Amino acid sequence: MAQRRTKSEWVDGAFAALCAAGIDGVRVEPLARSLGVTKGSFYHHFDNRRALHLEMLSEWERLGTSMIIDVVDDAADDPEARLRLLMVNTYGADDVADAIEAAIRAWAAGDEVASEAVRRVDDRRVGYVAKLLSEAGMTPAQSTRRARLMYRHLIGEFIWRTSGGPASTRRELNEMADLLLVR
Amino acid sequence: MAQRRTKSEWVDGAFAALCAAGIDGVRVEPLARSLGVTKGSFYHHFDNRRALHLEMLSEWERLGTSMIIDVVDDAADDPEARLRLLMVNTYGADDVADAIEAAIRAWAAGDEVASEAVRRVDDRRVGYVAKLLSEAGMTPAQSTRRARLMYRHLIGEFIWRTSGGPASTRRELNEMADLLLVR
DNA sequence: TCGAAACCATACGGTTCCGTATGGTCGTAC
DNA sequence: GTACGACCATACGGAACCGTATGGTTTCGA
Secondary structure, rough: OOOOOOHHHHHHEEEEHHHHHHHOOHHHHHHHHHHHOOHHHHHHHHHOHHHHHHHHHHHHHHHHHHHHHHHHHHHHHOOHHHHHHHHHHHHOHHHHHHHHHHHHHHHHHHHHHHHHHHHHHHHHHHHHHHHHHHHHHOOOOHHHHHHHHHHHHHHHHHHHHHHOOOOHHHHHHHHHHHHOOOO | OOOOOOOOOOOOHHHHHHHHHHHHHHHHHHHHHHHHHOOOHHHHOOOOOHHHHHHHHHHHHHHHHHHHHHHHHHOOHHHHHHHHHHHHHHOOOOOHHHHHHHHHHHHOOOOHHHHHHHHHHHHHHHOOOOOOOOHHOOOOHHHHHHHHHHHHHEEEEEHHOOOOOOOOOOOHHHHHHHHHHHO
């Protein structure tokens, strides 16, 4: 028994295919080939192709929210320090994470279920940034505005990089943080 | 002879398909059906599918640069006024333009030629914003940094909206402009 | 050791699509 | 009125893929 594949290996392979060719590129037979098995394996683990897509969304939603927030909360106490740490972490150029983020958003443009997952993740992340800004002394309304501002900038950074643009420099990130904290 | 289609009608239909299903959704036979003709028409106007894709890129590159800039240059004189006008214009929620912009960027993530077209458009737009900021009294280096900051935010706005999020409010846009002009 | 379940290969029918080949139908120029 | 080019329909071969059906192999508990 040379090749045995778990369900999560199928999901990992699906993310790779998603980045390479979008959600329509997440196809059963090519995926099976790349995993060194046949479709038989796939239809053992999943009911159909759509079930794999939904599994990918769940996985991304799980990783995309709690992970970043928990790390930042543990690593710093001051809200301003947390904000700067958050920016360094999330803006850090991680090609894989970038590509997944961008591909999921592209997917969400044409799929209602994906769109809902993205909205949930966005709300959670923006809410966290707003909380930090609020703890740094801003009014709730301004915290929300600036959090959304920063989050749009962050998304732009992802997409910019996946389109081939250069990452923001450390200087640019510092300036961004400074502007967010201007009163 | 009820139905005759021009080359540009094919391109228009291709953009609609691009928004709905990504570049892989720009397929000859479905497109022909939606235009009420058959493939025979397509292969009269284009050599192959790739030729249509390249035609789409040219068209987007042409519209995506000169149009916005010329309008703003004509409508205001003061660089700060031009910046605010540019933001109102480009951030204005145009669902069709948003979707095209997002879809082209998604396409660029996996296609070198598309990626080059996006980079050319981005450079031209960022250069224009940097020129405005420079004319408003900033140093060249800071103008470039802030222009890139704004442009990333703008891309984030596009993607955010196509993922189902709400558009930036006028209040948020004003705050963004204010922060860009902070010294 | 025996049987059930987990896991996968193989073969198959059906669908969608690309690109080509071929021929038909207009308008227009001469 | 005919010759030609622009434009399109139809038919076809070939490829990629989905999902099902079926049967083989491995694992593991009773």
